Structure formats: structure tokens, C-alpha cells
Amino acid sequence: MNQYENAVETKGITKKFGNFTAVDAVDFYIEKGEIFGLLGPNGAGKTTLMRMLCAIMQPSSGSANVMGWDIHKNPENIKRNIGYMSQRFALYNDLTAKENINFYADIYKVPVEKRKKRIEKLIRIAGLTGFEKVQAKNLSGAWRQRLALACAIAHHPPMLFLDEATAGVDPVSRREFWDLIYQMADEGVSVLATTHYMDEAEYCNKVGLILDGKLISIASPDTLKDGLEGNLAAIECDNPIEAEDILDRFEGVLDASIHGVLVHALLKAKNMKENVLKALSSAGIQVKRFEFIQPSLEDVFINTVEKQRKLTHKVFTKGVD
Amino acid sequence: MERLLTVIKKEFLHIFRDPRTLALIILLPAVLLVLLGYGVSGESKDIEIAIADLSKTDESRHYIQQYVAGSDFSYAYDAMSEDELLDLINEDKTKAGILIPEDFGRSIATNKPVQVQLYINGSVEPSTAQTVQLKLNAISQSAAQNVLIDVLTVKTGGMDISMPIDTRIKLLYNPNGDGKLYMIPGLIPIILQVQTLLLSALAIVKEREQGTMEQLVVTPIRSWELMLGKIIPYLIVTLFNTLALIWLGGLIFGVGVVGSYWQLVGLSMIFSLGSLGMGVLISNLSESQMQAMYLAVFIVLIPAIILSGLMLPRDGMPAFTYWFGEFMPVTHFLEITRGIMLKGVNAAILWDSIWPMIILSIVYFAASVFTFKKKL
Numbered sequence: 001m002n003q004y005e006n007a008v009e010t011k012g013i014t015k016k017f018g019n020f021t022a023v024d025a026v027d028f029y030i031e032k033g034e035i036f037g038l039l040g041p042n043g044a045g046k047t048t049l050m051r052m053l054c055a056i057m058q059p060s061s062g063s064a065n066v067m068g069w070d071i072h073k074n075p076e077n078i079k080r081n082i083g084y085m086s087q088r089f090a091l092y093n094d095l096t097a098k099e100n101i102n103f104y105a106d107i108y109k110v111p112v113e114k115r116k117k118r119i120e121k122l123i124r125i126a127g128l129t130g131f132e133k134v135q136a137k138n139l140s141g142a143w144r145q146r147l148a149l150a151c152a153i154a155h156h157p158p159m160l161f162l163d164e165a166t167a168g169v170d171p172v173s174r175r176e177f178w179d180l181i182y183q184m185a186d187e188g189v190s191v192l193a194t195t196h197y198m199d200e201a202e203y204c205n206k207v208g209l210i211l212d213g214k215l216i217s218i219a220s221p222d223t224l225k226d227g228l229e230g231n232l233a234a235i236e237c238d239n240p241i242e243a244e245d246i247l248d249r250f251e252g253v254l255d256a257s258i259h260g261v262l263v264h265a266l267l268k269a270k271n272m273k274e275n276v277l278k279a280l281s282s283a284g285i286q287v288k289r290f291e292f293i294q295p296s297l298e299d300v301f302i303n304t305v306e307k308q309r310k311l312t313h314k315v316f317t318k319g320v321d
Numbered sequence: 322m323e324r325l326l327t328v329i330k331k332e333f334l335h336i337f338r339d340p341r342t343l344a345l346i347i348l349l350p351a352v353l354l355v356l357l358g359y360g361v362s363g364e365s366k367d368i369e370i371a372i373a374d375l376s377k378t379d380e381s382r383h384y385i386q387q388y389v390a391g392s393d394f395s396y397a398y399d400a401m402s403e404d405e406l407l408d409l410i411n412e413d414k415t416k417a418g419i420l421i422p423e424d425f426g427r428s429i430a431t432n433k434p435v436q437v438q439l440y441i442n443g444s445v446e447p448s449t450a451q452t453v454q455l456k457l458n459a460i461s462q463s464a465a466q467n468v469l470i471d472v473l474t475v476k477t478g479g480m481d482i483s484m485p486i487d488t489r490i491k492l493l494y495n496p497n498g499d500g501k502l503y504m505i506p507g508l509i510p511i512i513l514q515v516q517t518l519l520l521s522a523l524a525i526v527k528e529r530e531q532g533t534m535e536q537l538v539v540t541p542i543r544s545w546e547l548m549l550g551k552i553i554p555y556l557i558v559t560l561f562n563t564l565a566l567i568w569l570g571g572l573i574f575g576v577g578v579v580g581s582y583w584q585l586v587g588l589s590m591i592f593s594l595g596s597l598g599m600g601v602l603i604s605n606l607s608e609s610q611m612q613a614m615y616l617a618v619f620i621v622l623i624p625a626i627i628l629s630g631l632m633l634p635r636d637g638m639p640a641f642t643y644w645f646g647e648f649m650p651v652t653h654f655l656e657i658t659r660g661i662m663l664k665g666v667n668a669a670i671l672w673d674s675i676w677p678m679i680i681l682s683i684v685y686f687a688a689s690v691f692t693f694k695k696k697l
Contacts, residue, residue, distance in 0.1 A: 056535075099331075108540060161539075
């Protein structure tokens with residue numbers, strides 16, 4: 001085994017497809033045993049970044065080490081020591097659950113003396129006991145997901161890459177899935193996970209926000225939330241759509257967005273409450289409830305994305321002028 | 322090595338889990354041999370011809386007899402005039418017609434030269450027209466000679482006269498000119514070509530479409546392990562097909578293997594390996610099953626049927642098509658199967674076909690490994 005400090009380290013890693021830059025000079029690192037969440041909208045470059053780190057896609061420039069191995073020089077060493085799971089749950093549908101696991105155990109050359117135990121354990125972890133002989137095509141979403149995880153970790157890899165590995169799975173199963181990931185992290189496995197689900201990002205030790213190929217912030221979920229500029233107010237009213245519109249244009253409101261029946265407004269200062277309420281009532285909107293709340297990751301995410309978009313928009317306008 | 326065995330095992334599971342596909346890959350080649358074996362070995366025997374005998378004499382009847390005595394032609398239509406004869410040809414009722422003029426009998430009896438007109442329907446497939454022409458020509462010449470001998474015999478007062486040169490033809494390897502003997506050893510390579518190419522052309526691209534390829538390339542599996550692991554199970558399927566085809570050729574068409582059975586089987590395995598490699602190569606170059614199908618059918622399968630020498634002689638082909646054929650293992654394999662099954666010659670004599678086939682097989686297999694990139 002290689003000696004390494006950080007599970008992943010990248011330096012200016014970039015991937016271009018023609019004129020389009022999918023990943024733009026990303027620098028970051030993942031500590032050993034850490035769960036790192038990569039958060040970003042569709043097309044932000046999450047999957048491309050992950051594929052480069054798995055050594056199955058050549059970067060256009062820049063470099064990266066995974067568990068101390070260079071992705072250019074030692075791709076096969078990396079492949080031997082990582083587990084990779086994508087949202088497609090790439091299973092052989094006509095093979096049974098156990099045959100799928102067996103296949104990957106063989107491919108990763110799990111030693112014969114450990115195999116039987118390992119496979120039994122995997123089946124137990126994946127909750128597939130009693131379903132060993134069911135063909136993968138007959139398993140439902142959550143089962144398929146856990147089977148795919150079992151296949152990906154058949155060789156007990158010290159590093160796990162999860163590319164939207166919970167897409168299309170119900171919330172309870174997602175939680176169970178993350179419990180498994182936590183257990184593995186406790187055992188020292190490093191994890192890089194991409195996700196769309198904000199609640200999942202909360203499970204991560206560190207979260208990186210990626211937008212248009214750029215990694216715009218890296219922090220723990222709590223730091224991210226604390227770092228949100230302004231005070232977040234949750235407003236319940238009879239016309240949230242109009243309220244959002246008014247708030248968006250209101251001086252001193254940094255951002256407003258609809259969350260279910262609520263409107264979340266980011267106020268520059270807490271003492272703006274009265275002014276905001278006045279503005280809403282003069283527009284004929286009845287406010288039932290107004291309170292300051294702890295921001296969730298979702299608030300942070302939306303706020304950051306919007307801020308970034310406004311920034312790029314400004315740049316564009318400048319260019320036109 | 323363990324990985325290779327694992328992939329082989331997995332591929333066999335795929336094959337056996339899908340009984341319908343299994344039935345297709347086992348049965349269809351055999352069905353095709355039977356279907357095509359009957360279809361393309363239609364021999365030019367008992368060709369129906371029309372005869373307009375305007376002379377209606379002993380001499381003309383004797384003359385006609387020489388055409389229809391053998392098994393080549395049958396006297397199917399009796400025309401009353403040249404026009405009727407031409408109509409029969411126009412309507413494609415007959416492939417050839419013989420017009421015997423009114424003065425035929427008289428001319429023969431009085432030793433005057435006489436013209437007999439042969440008509441051949443050129444609108445039928447060229448090789449049939451050619452065969453008819455050659456056969457009619459040969460018969461008409463020998464008929465003329467016979468008349469000459471008769472005349473001379475009478476003139477010399479019963480002297481035993483014969484032609485000074487008696488040419489005899491012996492058709493080697495296929496004494497009766499049986500079309501099946503020629504076609505079956507040709508069909509076996511073509512059927513194996515279709516079989517191997519389709520089996521492997523879809524193998525890799527299917528994994529790519531399913532998304533399992535993405536999962537495989539992040540594992541430490543080596544390209545050759547994956548490629549060979551995909552090919553070997555199909556090689557075994559193909560071995561089974563080969564044995565079945567040879568057996569059926571003997572059972573149904575009476576076309577046995579004159580030469581060494583095991584040489585034939587061994588060489589067909591080498592051919593299959595190269596052909597499967599070619600399919601994998603196509604698979605590696607394709608992004609979808611659709612693309613793989615198109616490449617397989619248009620670049621390999623149709624040229625294999627037309628350019629390999631199965632039905633058309635390759636000698637007359639223009640350089641480009643000739644060399645295209647040279648680069649297809651099936652062209653060489655066709656020489657080998659005909660050589661072993663029909664002539665009974667051994668590998669040493671067929672060496673000129675064997676070495677290109679072996680080299681091509683190695684090249685295609687190697688190309689299949691090298692074109693496979695463990696990248697997305």
C-alpha cells in the first residue's frame with residue numbers, strides 16, 4: 001500500500017470538450033477517511049471531475065493524485081484501490097445478485113481465503129440475504145442500488161467514488177445507504193460523492209460547490225451555513241409568488257426564493273423586518289408568520305449559485321457594452 | 322488469468338440465461354445451410370428447350386435425338402415456326418431454342434451443307450446462359466460429326482470410320498458436376514462468417530449501452546482479458562456450429578469431408594478466432610448496436626458473400642475488389658474448405674491459403690485488443 005496523506009489531491013485539473021470547459025482548473029484535496037460531497041447543478045462538471053480522478057478520463061491539463069498515485073502514471077494502481085458506483089447501477093441484469101458480486105470479487109482478485117467471508121458480509125451489508133439467487137433485473141431500485149454498492153466495494157477499497165449513487169431511490173433507502181457509507185468512513189475509507197440532494201450533503205464532512213466547472217467554495221456544511229451573508233427569514237403568506245417578486249426587488253434583501261409554501265428572504269440586517277412587513281402588506285399580501293431561521297445547505301447553495309450567475313452575467317454585459 | 326476465466330464464465334451465463342437467443346445461435350446456422358444448400362445448388366440439368374422442326378424427316382428427328390438423349394436438355398416445347406420459337410423465348414418459357422430448317426433432311430441426304438439456328442435466352446442469369454450455350458455448342462458439334470461419319474460410312478460402303486482424335490473429359494473431384502459438392506463447402510465459411518461477426522460485434526457495444534462498460538473500465542481488468550474473455554465463449558459456440566454444419570452437409574446433401582476432418586475443424590477455429598476479433602473490432606469502433614450492425618453487414622458480410630469467391634470467380638475482379646477480398650479471412654478459408662472437403666488435399670498443399678488466413682486472424686484479434694481503450 002502506498003503511503004499518502006490525502007486521499008485525493010488535484011492541481012489545476014482541467015477538462016475541455018472542444019470549446020467547452022467542463023472542469024476548469026480545479027484545486028482541492030480530500031483527507032483520508034473524509035466524506036467529501038461535490039455539490040452542483042446538472043452540467044457543472046461533477047461527473048467529469050470524478051471520472052478523471054478514477055483514471056478513466058484523460059484531463060486536458062493539470063494533475064491529480066489519488067491515494068498517492070498519479071492519475072497519468074499509475075492509472076491501474078488507482079483502479080485496483082477504488083470503488084466506483086454511478087447512478088446507472090451498472091449491474092448485469094441476467095445475472096443473480098450473488099453472481100454479480102462474485103464477478104466483481106473475481107475481477108478485483110479478492111484472495112480466495114477471504115472471499116467467502118467477504119461475499120457473505122457484502123450480502124449482509126447490502127441486505128440481500130435471501131435474495132442471492134434473484135436476477136438483478138427483478139430487484140427494485142433500492143435493492144439494485146445496494147447491490148451495485150456491494151459490487152463496487154467487493155475488494156474493500158480504501159477509497160470510494162459515488163456519482164449520484166442515490167438518484168431515484170426513496171428517502172428511507174437513501175438514509176440507509178448513507179448509514180453504510182458512514183460505517184465505511186469510520187473504518188477509514190475516504191469517500192467522494194456527488195449529489196443533488198441537499199440533505200445528503202449534510203452527511204458530508206466537507207462540501208465543495210461546483211459551478212460551470214469551477215470549484216467556488218469548499219467548507220464543512222456548518223461553516224458554509226454560517227458563512228451565508230445576511231439573516232435568513234422564513235415568511236408564510238397568502239401569495240408567496242408575488243411576495244418573492246416584491247422581496248427580490250426590495251432594497252436590502254440579498255435574495256429571495258420560494259421553499260414550498262414559504263418564502264425565504266435573505267435580509268442584510270434583522271432590523272429590516274418592519275419595513276419588509278410594511279411593504280408586503282401595502283401590496284395586499286397577508287403575512288401569517290415571519291421568523292428568522294437557521295439557513296439550510298439548500299439556502300446556501302441557491303444563494304451561491306445565484307450570486308455566481310449574477311456575477312457572470314455582469315461580466316457578459318460588460319463585454320457587450 | 323483468473324480474470325479471464327471470470328469473464329468467460331460470465332459470458333457463458335449470459336448465453337445460457339437467454340434460451341431463446343441460445344436456440345437462435347445454435348439452430349439458425351444449420352437452418353441456413355439447409356435452405357441455401359437446396360437453393361443455390363440448383364443444377365443446370367433438364368433444361369427445357371423448344372425445338373421447331375420444320376423439316377420433320379428421319380434425319381431431323383435423329384438430329385434432335387442427340388440433344389435430348391442426355392440429361393442436360395429436355396424437349397419441352399414443340400414450335401411450328403421460327404416466330405413461335407422466338408415467342409417462347411420472349412415469354413421466358415424456355416432458355417434455348419433450336420430451329421431446324423425445312424430443307425434439313427433433303428440437304429443431309431444430298432450432302433449439302435445446312436444451317437441450324439440455335440437461340441439462347443441471354444436475359445437469364447449469365448452463368449446459366451453460358452452453360453446452355455456451351456452445352457448446346459458441344460452437342461451440335463458432335464451431332465454434326467456423327468452426321469459426317471454416317472455419310473462417310475455410307476459412301477465408303479460400310480467402312481468402320483471414326484474420328485481421328487477422341488477427346489475425353491474427366492471432371493476431377495466432382496465427377497458428376499454436382500453443384501452441391503461445390504456449394505456446401507462454400508456455404509460453411511460464409512455461414513460461420515455471419516455467425517461469428519454478429520455474435521462478437523454486439524458483445525462489447527452491448528455492455529457500453531447497458532452502462533456496465535463504465536463499471537468495467539474502473540476495475541483493474543486488462544484489455545486482453547476482457548477481449549479474450551468475450552471471444553472464447555463464442556469460439557466454443559462456433560466450434561459447435563462448425564461440427565453441426567459439417568455433419569449436416571454430409572447427412573442432408575451427401576457432401577462428406579474427403580480430406581482430414583480434424584484439419585478442417587482446426588483451421589475453421591483459427592478462422593473463427595479472427596472473425597470474432599473482427600467483430601470485436603467493429604464493436605470497439607461503434608458507439609451503439611445500430612452502428613455495429615451497419616458496419617458488420619455493409620463492410621464485412623455483404624462483401625464476404627460477393628467478393629469471397631463463393632459464387633463469382635475472383636480472377637476477373639478489378640484490383641480493388643480483388644484485394645478487398647484478399648483481406649477478408651473468409652476468402653482464404655473458402656479455398657481451404659473446398660480444398661479439404663472436395664479435393665481432399667492436405668494442409669501443406671493449401672498453405673498458400675492457410676498462412677494469409679492465420680496472419681489475418683492474428684491481426685484482427687490483435688486489433689480488437691489494441692482498439693479497446695479503458696477510457697470513456
